[in-house]
Amino acid sequence: MKTITVAHSPDADDIFMYYAIRFGWVNLEGIKFDNIALDIETLNVEAFKNTYDVTAISFALYPKIREEYALLTTAVSFGEGYGPKVVKLKDKKLKRNFKVALSGEHTTNAMLFKIAYPEARIIYKNFLEIEDAVLNGEVDAGVLIHESILTFDDKLEVERELWDIWCELSGGDLPLPLGGMALRRSIPINRAIDYEDTLIKAVKVATTHAKPLSKMLLERDLIRVDAPTLEKYLSMYANADSVALNEIQYKAINRLFEIGYENGFYDTLIKAEDFLIPREYKELRNS
Known part of the structure; x- marks a missing residue:
């Protein structure tokens, strides 16, 4: 076999x-x-x-x-009206060069993020570690993927939806x-x-x-x-x-x-x- x-x-x-x-x-x-x-x-x-x-x-x-x-x-x-989320601590103000954790250099969310935020300072982490990195202050923000978009800690808030970035770049009528x-x-x-x-x-x-x-x-x-x-x-x-x-x-x-x-x-x-x-x-x- x-x-x-x-x-x-x-x-x-x-x-x-x-x-x-x-x-x-x-x-x-x-x-x-x-x-x-x-x-x-x-x-x-x-x-x-x-x-x-x-x-x-x-x-x-x-x-x-x-x-x-x-x-x-x-x-x-x-994603259809949803997708990965850029999250940060509630009420935190992000600078133009904020530090962010992404789930990988070659992911779809990384490419779209880099286009939208060319001055952000990026580090890469396993997707399971990103939420904690934002909560403990290691990074200013993180892009959550997979089930984390539904279950993230209530100390965090969504700064921007990757869906919105996609709509702006693609024309807004495609998944x-x-x-x-x-x-x-x-x-x-x-x-x-x-x-x-x-x-x-x-x-x-x-x-x-x-x-x-x-x-x-x-x-x-x-x-x-x-x-x-x-x-x-x-x-x-x-x-x-x-x-x-x-x-x-x-x-x-x-x-x-x-x-x-x-x-x-x-x-x-x-x-x-x-x-x-x-x-x-x-x-x-x-x-």
């Missing part, structure tokens, strides 16, 4: 979308999917090294790894592309299509059986939040729109790539549709 490594972040939506495979609800004959959970910036860095067969990534990273990884069409997370999945190009195309199909099926099964799957995750202490928070969080980031990229989502990703290119983050401008697994290969092969 061949083993395929699937790396994802430890936040609730990634775990939720993968665990239909882990629990055996979805499988692929002859293939064992072996998952590993790491924070998103670690996954971004490992993608540069071509470490995992399938990996979660920040959408903002993708143009930098396009030669080694194909962009998958499933297990995607977008915010946050996280997606990518697959190593060295995998044969026919198998790559099979792996993507399996992942699509897993996300679809997860989102259509959200209640029993959520209960199993909570009972096994695989999630960091309580049941009501999990339900709310999954409604935001692991829903029917996570199963397969749609036209509006492609437009949003491409707008993100345009913004990054215009601001010097990428060496060339690409379109997401040009970097998917060429599914027509299977049709031609079977014709």
